[in-house]
Amino acid sequence: MIDDPVNKHYKFTIPREDLMTPGHSACPGCGEPLALRYLLKALGPRTVINLPAGCAAIIPGVWPRYSLKVPLVDHAFECTAAVSSGIRAALDKKGVEDVTVVGWAGDGGTVDIGLQALSGAVDRSTDFLYVMYDNEAYMNTGIQCSGATPCGAWTTTTPGGKHIQKRHDKKPIMEMMIANGIVYGGTVSVAYPEDFIRTIRRAKSIKGPKFIHAYSPCPSGWRMDPRKAIEVSRLAVRTGMFPLYEFQEGRYRFTKEIKKRKPVEEYLRLQGRFKHLTPADVAEVQALVDREYEELEAKVEAGRR
């Protein structure tokens, strides 16, 4: 809890200090600058970020402008976790232990082209925080399907209409990382900043490889009203499409429990990328979400015992 110096009776749970300054170049309604801002609020200034190709390479500004107050290393698309490993190794060699190394990559840069490097870094027990900001397609190149594109979604490379190509769900990246050996995993959403910051802080406090799956709405790519970005993000959680939970020491725990899930249709109909879905398609998505959510609930339940 942080006291508001002006209004003494307010208690802020989100730090006031911003390490991301105004003037970034994200699209209206983009979730990523929010996610980056919350991340840095949670981690504080003793942080080094490295990031690959993607929207994140553009948003902090083009040379010589720069909108973050922490050091940042840019690199090619598939090597986020490998560069993080190198930064960590050099800091360790210099005896610097209190700096958090963050690899920050999009969904394509993580579940597809960057998966090998990520798996290797986890395997080496690299002490770093990997954050995947998930806007569910290659958005910087203009809405191409990634391994994290959800079932039924239109992209420029997965035609919709009668020819839905993406009939399976996203790659289960959190499960893959847990199997790979992360010491902490958590999902966060820009619609729940307090939970976001708490989860990042929890991750920061643990030594070893940590993986964060961050939900990051993309109005341009999802064909939706930028003003509804937060509403859609909240619905993703409330429908069970993007549950907020954490994993540590073999146990799963909901960080935002949803007592009664809303129908996924409420989430889907706000976005143009799903507009071609027939009622039968929507039922298929609902069934998929039901199954996955129930599986997760069972894991959480097992952790309570």
Next chain:
Amino acid sequence: MIEMMTANYAAAHGARLARADVVAVYPITPQTSISEKCAEMVEKGEMDAKFMMMESEHSAMSALIGASYVGARTFTATSSHGLALMHEMLMWAVGARRPIVMPVAARTIGGPWNIWGEHQDVITERDVGWLQIFCENNQEVLDTVLMAYRVAEDPEVMLPVMVIEDGFILSHTVDSVDVPDQEAVDRYLPPFRPEHPVSIERPMRHGGVVMPDWWTEFRHRIYLSQEVARTKLLEAEEAFQKEFGRSYGGMMELYRCDDADAVLVVAGSAAGTAKEVADKLREEGKKVGVAKLRVFRPFPAQEVHHLGKKVRTVGVFDRSYTFGDGGAMFNEVRSALHGQRNNMKNYIGGLGGRDVTVKNIEWIFEDLLKIASSGKVDRTVEWVALKDGSGRW
């Protein structure tokens, strides 16, 4: 202290003596024993480095770029497909101005598979911006690793360096190597202190997007640094000579070239064979010389130019090929001799582990002497010692 070792071990000892901070590796033949030796020395406490086993060569180079940004002296080694897989990050290391030093045990690139030596892998990377130094023997490999760090980390250079050793011929062949004392190396090679490291106190972005209005200027700075590297390489070798009493002839070593009727330009271990053959032919009264192309990037155009003024007939031996054209070294030598009336011929051979024998080189010199006396070049490119002799026709 004189010890018997392979060029791979010599390279690893170079990294140890240079006090490399971070070593990131991925195995590939014939480089692997460089990585293994580093691991062994780290385990025994002889080498004070963070050692990382990566999941690919691409990741090894990526990790070193990250580590170097923080201010670590970085080391890896590779060959062949590993170098090809690194290609993207080789270019990134240059644009990021990271003074990484990397021995390459030069080898074929498939397919089909062939694990043995030739220069195709490193020649393919000639345009990426790394300095490239070819070594003739195991001693030169160790010494060049030390010189490479000194040049790479010079604030006016800040570019990565490939130290090239012929796969198997050097990488796996034991020879005597004078391993310098740590104190002497410390005198020669100051610690790495980059001007703009990753720093919490002075946060900045390293490698952010550069728009068309500045990109050319950034690239031009790299071009200038390659130019400056010529002088820096010579200075580094001069200082090395003072400290350790050994030197390797600068950018291009001229061996018995002064009054030669014909010279052969050659890089790597075959230069040693060529020198032997030149000695033998000289005894027979045949005036031939060897120009050992030691530094390929930056290309020693001036040195080649002067050689061409001195010797009329110039042959170039390429242990690689540029399909659709002659060998890369030949083309660059020819370009440096532009406007001079030299007789020039390209010889391609020693590929995929095939030995470059004394006989091969003798044949090449005889061919060059024929050209020198007749003034006629029968053909521009000749593949040497093909089984059916078809390379001659």
